[in-house]
Every structure is written in structure tokens, then in C-alpha cells.
Amino acid sequence: MAIKKRPVSPRQKMINLLYVVLMAMLALNVSTEVLNGFSLVEESIGRTTSNAAKENQVIYDNFVEQLKANPAKVKAWFDKAQEVKRISDSLYNFADELKFAIVREADGDDADVKNIRAKEDLEAANQVMLAPGRGKGAALYKAINSFRERILMMVPDSAQREIISNNLSTQIPKTALTMGRNWQEYMFEDMPVAAAVTLLSKLQSDVRYAEGEVLHRLVANIDMKDIRVNSLNAFVIPNSQTVVRGDKFSAHIVMAAVDTTQQPDIYIGNRKMELRNGLYETVCGRTGDFTLAGFIEVFNGSGERIRRDFSQKYTVVDPTATVSADLMNMLYAGYSNPISVSVPGVPLNKVQATMSGGTLQPVGPGRYIARPAAVGKDVTITVTSTNTGRVQQMGQFTFRVRKLPDPTAFISVKDEHGNPDRYKGGALLKSRLMAAEGIGAAIDDGILDISFRVLSFETKFYDNMGNAVPMISDGARFSERQRSTFRKLSRNKSFYISGVTVVGPDGIQRKLTSSMEVTVK
Structure with missing residues (x-):
């Protein structure tokens, strides 16, 4: 038999609803011990955070000192460090303002973040955030998203990037997300004041940590504390160890590793030299x-003076060059005479040659084609070198x-x-003769x-009467x-080839005086 339910009056429905609300409030009530625990964590x-900020400030102070000592080297990294400080302070101070706003919402105008009275207040964070x-x-x-992305761009190490990204x-x-809540609701909705302040303090700590990681990376880029090499030596780097008399001996005097932004002190024979970019001539x-x-003397990052000795031998020789005709001891007019040109101790790409009385065409390193213009007129080949930066x-x-x-x-x-063979008499x-064209x-x-x-030639045969035909x-072909x-x-019958008229590569036509006797076998 079904039981008929008794109707519930409006008054009873209101009492039931108030009871549910009361139970929810009791369930959300946070004990005093837990709230005091938040204070300890805070x-x-x-x-x-304070220790991290102090360590970061030491690095900022070192940047200022190094900028004064070597502006050319440090300026770019100093500017990046200042940018890091700006964006870090911006987010840090914003979190600080939110902490004070939440505590003031809970405690009134005389609020003190370090001495929160209404720690259990659940509405202050809701109102502010x-x-x-x-x-x-x-x-x-x-x-937070903007700061994270900008900081990660300055951190190449993947492990550090992951830590900062997670923090x-x-x-x-x-x-x-399925409940339709966003980040700020998830973090601060119905959050006691003590917990909300602790969350914001944790954010400030993460900001100072990320700031410090980037600063240490920037310091490593300028070698603030030392010269990061395992061996330091002075070197002389000459343009050439063999110098022609009358030319300049040029050499760069440097300390490895080379620092192009700091001018070292260079002494030659105990006399200080004023050299531009370390170039000695x-x-x-x-x-x-x-x-x-x-x-040579130079300062390292900590201001210590380092000295290294140097020594470099070089040889001075008289001007000399070699020009040789590849196929002969003289040149032929109207013909492409191959010529080789070289200078001892000088790379071929630093050697040039010119010729009077004709043309001299380069065809490769140290290789030329000489074409004299006229027979009986001597030509002169002049060789120059640019090995030391000027023409000599x-x-x-x-x-x-x-x-x-x-x-x-x-x-x-x-x-x-x-x-192929060349028959000259x-x-x-007879079979080879008949095969020839x-x-x-x-x-x-x-x-x-x-x-x-060959332009033309004639053959002479003799008949039985001894008459030439x-x-x-x-x-150039046999008729x-x-x-x-x-x-x-x-x-064993013989004939003669004579009257050969030819023209050579010089364009001159000539008739050969000699003749060729051919005996058929």
C-alpha cells in the first residue's frame, strides 16, 4: 500500500534551506591552527624571497661597476639586466599591492600584512580578485603569463626553463575547467585571507628566482668574475714572416683570448707603444x-693586471720574382705564349703582372698568356705584389x-x-698512304x-722518261x-711533296722551302 506524503509548508522549506546553509558554512570553516600554519609558511x-632579492641586488651592483670599467663590453648586457629588473619588479610590486588590498578588505584601513587579524575571512579575496x-x-x-614568456626567452637551458615554467x-x-571556472576563480574564490596572501607571496618568490636565473646567465656572457680560459698567452700574428726590403713588417699583438673591447698595454723593448687595434708596423x-x-698587459674581470711576454721572428729579403716562359726562352709575336709568374714567400693570389709591347692575359693563379704585338721589338713584364696591403x-x-x-x-x-702518327719522309x-686524307x-x-x-701543296711524280709530273x-687534302x-x-717508287703553303696562329702566310720524299713499300 502506498504511503501518502505529507505536504511541506513554506515555513518548513525555509527552515530546511537555512539548515543546509549552516552545514555548508560549518564545512567551510577553517581551524585556527591551519590559519596560523599559513602564517608560518608566509x-x-x-x-x-628576501635572500634571493639580496643576491640579485649584488649582481646588479656588479653590473654597475663593470659598466664603469668597460662600457663597450658590458653595455649590452647591462641593458638586458635592467630590463629583467623592470619586468620582475613590476610583477612583484603588483602582487604586493594585491596582498595589502586583500588584508585591508578584511581588517580595515589600519591593516598590516605581517599581522593579519581576520585570517579566516572568506570574502576579502573574492572582493579584491x-x-x-x-x-x-x-x-x-x-x-604572470607575460612575465613568464619574456623571461623564458632569456633562458636557454631546458632544465631551468622547465622549472621556471612550472613555477x-x-x-x-x-x-x-569542466565546472566552468577560470584561473583566478580556482585560485582565490572563497579563499581565506591567510591562504590568499601566502599564494601571492609564493608568486613573489618565484619571480625573484626566475630573475636570478636570468641574471646569472647574463653574468656568464660577460665573464664578470674571471677570464674563462684555461691558458693565457701573448701572441704576435704577422701578416707575413718574410718581408721584402723597403716594405713594412705588420703584425697583430694580442692576448688569447682576444678581447676587442679592451685596449691592452703593449711594450716593445720596455717602451710602451700606442698601437691602433694592436697593429704594429x-x-x-x-x-x-x-x-x-x-x-703585453691586460686587466681581467676582477681588476687584476695580467702580463704575458711575446717573441716573433721574421726575415727581410730583397725584392725578387720569377717569370718563366713555359715552352721557350723567348716570346713569339702573334702567338699565345704561356707564362708563369711567382714571388717566393708570396701567395699567387697576391701577385700581379703587366706587359709592355703587347697584351698579358691572366688565366689562373700565377698563369698568364702573353701576346707580343711586333716582331723584333722587346717586351717587358713587370711583377708587383700586394702581400702587405700595398702595391710593391x-x-x-x-x-x-x-x-x-x-x-x-x-x-x-x-x-x-x-x-695517330706523323710521317715526315x-x-x-702503300696501304697507309692510301688511308691518309x-x-x-x-x-x-x-x-x-x-x-x-695547310692552304695548298703539290706532288711531283717522275715518268719513265724522267720527266717531272x-x-x-x-x-690540305690529296686531290x-x-x-x-x-x-x-x-x-720502291718515290714521289715528292713540295710547295707547301701554310698560315700559322700569328696570321702570317708562308711557303715552306723544304720538300718531303715518299718511297712506297
Whole structure:
């Protein structure tokens, strides 16, 4: 049998609702011992934050001292440190203002953050951080995110980046997100004053920690406390250890590692030198072996003076150069004569050459093509060097100029192995003669190998009566009449090739006076 429920009066519904509210308030009530525990944590965090701030201030003070000692080196890092201080102080002070605002909301105008009376107050944090239109929670959320991103850009170490990122995280549990709560509501809604102040103090501590990590990284970049090398020595770096008489000996005198923003004191022969960028130069008027010796002094980051001795030997020689014609001891007019140019102790890319009486074309390091303009007129090749930064003449060389000699005519044949060969007279197999297309001409004396173009030639055959029968070629090729006569020649029969007209690479046409006797085998 069903039981009929008794109707509940409006008065009873109100009493039931008030009871539920009372139970909720009792459940949310925080004990005095827990609230006092927050005070202890707040004091501990405060001491940690104070110590971190003092350590950071020592680094800031060192930056100021180093900036005075070496502005060129420290200025860029000092500016970055000041930027870190600015953004760190901005977030730190904002958190400080919020702490005071929450305590004042709970305790009144005479509030003291270090002596909170209404520690259990659950409304003060709500009013300051979450009140519609004037709550500061959203602004704090944006400030933390902005600070975290800017600080992480200055921290390359992945482990330190992870620590800072976790300390300054604004992520909240997924359960809070599903309930529609944002970061500021999750952190400060119904939060007792003591707990809210402790959370903001923890944020201040994280800010000072991140600030300190970046400052230590900036200090490492300028070697504030020491010169971070395991060995310091003075070095002389000469432009060249071999110097031509009359030229300059140039050398950089440095201490390794080199600091381009600090001018060291350099002494040569116990005399202090005023050298621009450490560059030492002296004119070398005598040949022989010499030594550049002295010492160099420089300050390290802590202001200590460091001295290192240096010594460098160098040799002064007379101006000299070498110019050689690659294929001959003279130059030929109208011909591309290969020339090699060098200077002992000087790189080829620092050597240049010019020629009078013709053209001199560079074709590679130390390699030229010389083309004299006229036969019988000497040419002069002048060699210069830029090894020490200025042009210095190293020598002049004169060559006689002559016309190319006459070439020797030959028949282009192939030997028994099928390789090209130049037949210049004597016995010749009839089969090789018939396989040849014509004749060529070249200067081929073991030193030169210069081809000439054959314009024409003639062959002379003798009949049974001893009469000469001349036949004209088809340019450089045998004519059909000549080839027909070759077929009819009997063994040991001879004929002559003469009247060879050629033109060489110099453009000069000439007729060879010598003739070639060919005996058919």
C-alpha cells in the first residue's frame, strides 16, 4: 500500500534551506591552527624571497661597476639586466599591492600584512580578485603569463626553463575547467585571507628566482668574475714572416683570448707603444733575420693586471720574382705564349703582372698568356705584389720577340696499333698512304707543338722518261688525281711533296722551302 506524503509548508522549506546553509558554512570553516600554519609558511617564503632579492641586488651592483670599467663590453648586457629588473619588479610590486588590498578588505584601513587579524575571512579575496568590473584576478593572470614568456626567452637551458615554467604556470586542473571556472576563480574564490596572501607571496618568490636565473646567465656572457680560459698567452700574428726590403713588417699583438673591447698595454723593448687595434708596423730597410719581442698587459674581470711576454721572428729579403716562359726562352709575336709568374714567400693570389709591347692575359693563379704585338721589338713584364696591403714592384723581365719558325710538313697516318702518327719522309706502306686524307704542318721540336693550317701543296711524280709530273692538291687534302696516281705506284717508287703553303696562329702566310720524299713499300 502506498504511503501518502505529507505536504511541506513554506515555513518548513525555509527552515530546511537555512539548515543546509549552516552545514555548508560549518564545512567551510577553517581551524585556527591551519590559519596560523599559513602564517608560518608566509614567514618562510618571505625569508627566501628576501635572500634571493639580496643576491640579485649584488649582481646588479656588479653590473654597475663593470659598466664603469668597460662600457663597450658590458653595455649590452647591462641593458638586458635592467630590463629583467623592470619586468620582475613590476610583477612583484603588483602582487604586493594585491596582498595589502586583500588584508585591508578584511581588517580595515589600519591593516598590516605581517599581522593579519581576520585570517579566516572568506570574502576579502573574492572582493579584491573576483568582484565584477573591478576584480584584479584577470589582470594578475595576464601579468604572470607575460612575465613568464619574456623571461623564458632569456633562458636557454631546458632544465631551468622547465622549472621556471612550472613555477609560474597558470594552468588549472581539468575538473575545474569542466565546472566552468577560470584561473583566478580556482585560485582565490572563497579563499581565506591567510591562504590568499601566502599564494601571492609564493608568486613573489618565484619571480625573484626566475630573475636570478636570468641574471646569472647574463653574468656568464660577460665573464664578470674571471677570464674563462684555461691558458693565457701573448701572441704576435704577422701578416707575413718574410718581408721584402723597403716594405713594412705588420703584425697583430694580442692576448688569447682576444678581447676587442679592451685596449691592452703593449711594450716593445720596455717602451710602451700606442698601437691602433694592436697593429704594429715598421719599415724594413735592411735584409736579414730579426725578432720582435716585448710584453703585453691586460686587466681581467676582477681588476687584476695580467702580463704575458711575446717573441716573433721574421726575415727581410730583397725584392725578387720569377717569370718563366713555359715552352721557350723567348716570346713569339702573334702567338699565345704561356707564362708563369711567382714571388717566393708570396701567395699567387697576391701577385700581379703587366706587359709592355703587347697584351698579358691572366688565366689562373700565377698563369698568364702573353701576346707580343711586333716582331723584333722587346717586351717587358713587370711583377708587383700586394702581400702587405700595398702595391710593391718585385722585378722587371725583358724578353726578345721573334717570328714563329717554319713548321715541318707531314702526312697524318696511323701506325700498326691504330694510333695517330706523323710521317715526315722515308719508306711508307702503300696501304697507309692510301688511308691518309692529306698533309698537315706543325712546329714539333720537343719543346713547341704549334699547328699550322695547310692552304695548298703539290706532288711531283717522275715518268719513265724522267720527266717531272706536278699535281696540285685540293687544299690540305690529296686531290682525286693525286690519289689515282698513288694507286698506280709500284713498290720502291718515290714521289715528292713540295710547295707547301701554310698560315700559322700569328696570321702570317708562308711557303715552306723544304720538300718531303715518299718511297712506297
